[in-house]
Amino acid sequence: EPEVTQTPSHQVTQMGQEVILRCVPISNHLYFYWYRQILGQKVEFLVSFYNNEISEKSEIFDDQFSVERPDGSNFTLKIRSTKLEDSAMYFCASRVSMGNEQFFGPGTRLTVL
Amino acid sequence: AQSVAQPEDQVNVAEGNPLTVKCTYSVSGNPYLFWYVQYPNRGLQFLLKYITGDNLVKGSYGFEAEFNKSQTSFHLKKPSALVSDSALYFCAVRDTTGGSYIPTFGRGTSLIVHP
Numbered sequence A: 001e002p003e004v005t006q007t008p009s010h011q012v013t014q015m016g017q018e019v020i021l022r023c024v025p026i027s028n029h030l031y032f033y034w035y036r037q038i039l040g041q042k043v044e045f046l047v048s049f050y051n052n053e054i055s056e057k058s059e060i061f062d063d064q065f066s067v068e069r070p071d072g073s074n075f076t077l078k079i080r081s082t083k084l085e086d087s088a089m090y091f092c093a094s095r096v097s098m099g100n101e102q103f104f105g106p107g108t109r110l111t112v113l
Numbered sequence B: 001a002q003s004v005a006q007p008e009d010q011v012n013v014a015e016g017n018p019l020t021v022k023c024t025y026s027v028s029g030n031p032y033l034f035w036y037v038q039y040p041n042r043g044l045q046f047l048l049k050y051i052t053g054d055n056l057v058k059g060s061y062g063f064e065a066e067f068n069k070s071q072t073s074f075h076l077k078k079p080s081a082l083v084s085d086s087a088l089y090f091c092a093v094r095d096t097t098g099g100s101y102i103p104t105f106g107r108g109t110s111l112i113v114h115p
Helices: none
Strands: A005-007 A010-013 A019-024 A031-037 A043-050 A053-057 A065-068 A075-079 A088-095 A108-112 B003-005 B010-014 B019-021 B024-026 B031-038 B044-050 B056-058 B064-068 B073-078 B087-095 B109-114
Touching: A005 A088, A010 A019, A019 A031, A019 A088, A019 A108, A043 A065, A043 A075, A075 A088, B003 B087, B010 B019, B019 B109, B024 B073, B024 B087, B031 B064, B031 B073, B044 B056, B044 B064, B073 B087
Parallel strands: A010 A108, B010 B109
Antiparallel strands: A005 A019, A019 A075, A031 A043, A031 A088, A043 A053, A065 A075, A088 A108, B003 B024, B019 B073, B031 B044, B031 B087, B056 B064, B064 B073, B087 B109
């Protein structure tokens, strides 16, 4: 069964450093998403991406964040200058079309020291 | 605006007993409703959804949920719980009006099934 994959599973970084989180969505899916989940809290939407552009983003997704689909298979989330409060589990998700459910990856745990 | 509430942080049930995990929602129009399960160190896995049609929706692993428009609820149920059902369960809602296609997730309910 096809699945969304994410790398790395755990990323530790120093405050102020740039990080890139990588995702490979399911191959025939067209809509891509990033969510985050701070420990013990709810899943929060960051950004959605369709047709090579951002379609929606939340207030969390400020100028420090960017997304890219560089090669037709990977979908990346970049945080330019990490802050302590960026420490969270970051989930990538994809879906084939609107109205269908999203498929989530296993997540990347980001720890900012 | 759309919102979802899961009033219980934790639900405890004995194996073999029926379980219910509660979810209520608020939307301006009609809702799309989803349940996801998260096992430790894993991503969210889709369980079931309500889009339209029958109020009782059947999903994966023997779970079902009932859409109740008058009570704005979408409680998750299973007739006989298994220890392996122990996990974190998330309800999500998307308003079909307003232009956004992004679901809002609840805080999650930890289900613990005791042997």
